[in-house]
Amino acid sequence: MKILVCIKQVPDMESKFKVAAEGTWYDNQDLAWRMNEYDEYAVEQAVRLKEQVGDADLTVLSIGSDKVKETMKKALAMGCDRGAHIADDAAWNKEPFQVAGIIAEYARDKGFDVIFTGMQSQDRGSGQVGVLVAEMLELPSVSTIVDFGYEAGTIIAKRELEGGIKAKVKVQAPAVVTCQLGLNTPRYPTLPNIMKAKKKxxxxxxxAELLKVNARMETANMFFPEKKGGGLVLEGEAGELADRLISILKDKTTVLK
Structure with a gap:
């Protein structure tokens, strides 16, 4: 069996963000970097599948500058066998269709049985890449999975729907799955595995060897939401509060007109 898991390096969400000078993305200076949280669940599930099957080969793929190799080493230490780094210093400027096209072009002739991705990235949050990869490779896909099983070439997954409802889905491999938070508990790499990862x-x-599709979407501008004014706290008896509230609403309605 051949397995591919796709990961993205993103800033720690506790970082202090500011918009870059060009105004279309965040400034990537002085940020702490980590593996996208959704992708950690994808890596863990890919490693579990490899362990279940036994005779499996697991590749981790990431697009970005040389900096992303540090995040890829974590995936290697978690249990991936090898890494495919798509060298691109302008990865931040690629929209989801292009990113999916790069992954699909890499995977097209390699015979992967299962391709794992995170449901979405924490910085862009489009939720499109995994399902676009499946479409480009003409493979079935199951998105937002919260449970995963594999039996004799069949993927049995549960996916999360609105309102907390879960749907059970069966699909024949090869296929693409996108992973939701809570799918599993990602392992911490042990020191021996961290050392082994350095030799993988x-x-x-x-x-340029893989980018075969043109961008279909462009980011025109990025900005922080405008700060809203503080709330108004009313105190007093219920009847008095009701009269004051009605008066305030009437005043605001007049201003809006």
């Missing part, structure tokens, strides 16, 4: 294959491929 981590090849870099120029993005």
């Amino acid at each position: 294959e981590l090849l870099s491929i120029p993005v």
Whole structure:
């Protein structure tokens, strides 16, 4: 069995963000970086599938500058066998259709049985890449999975719907699945596995060799939401409060007109 898991390096969400000078993305200076949280669940599930099957080969893929290799090493230490680094210093400027196109072009002739991705990235949050990869490769996909099983070439998954409802889905491999938070408990890499990860294959491929599709969407501008004014706290008896509230609403309605 051949398995692919796709990860993204993102800033720690506790970082202090500011908009970059060009006004279309955040400034990436002085930020702490980590593996996208959704992708941690994807890596863990891919490693579990590899352990279940036994005779499996697991590749981790990431697009970005040389900096993303540090995050890829964590995936290697968690249990991935090799890394495919798509070298692209302008990865931040690629929209989801392009990102999916790069992944699909890499995977097209390699015969992967299961491709795992996170449901979405924490910085862009489009939720599109995994399902677009499946579409480009003409494979079935199951999105937002919260439970995963594999039996004799069949994926049995549960996916989360609105309102906390879960739907059970069966699909024949090869297929693409996108992973939701809570799917599993990602493991912490042990020191021996961290040391072993340093010796695992981590090849870099120029993005120009894989970028075959043009952008269909452009970010025009990025900005922080405007700060809203504080709330108004009313105190007093119920009847008095009701009269004051009605008066306030009438005043605001007049202003809006």
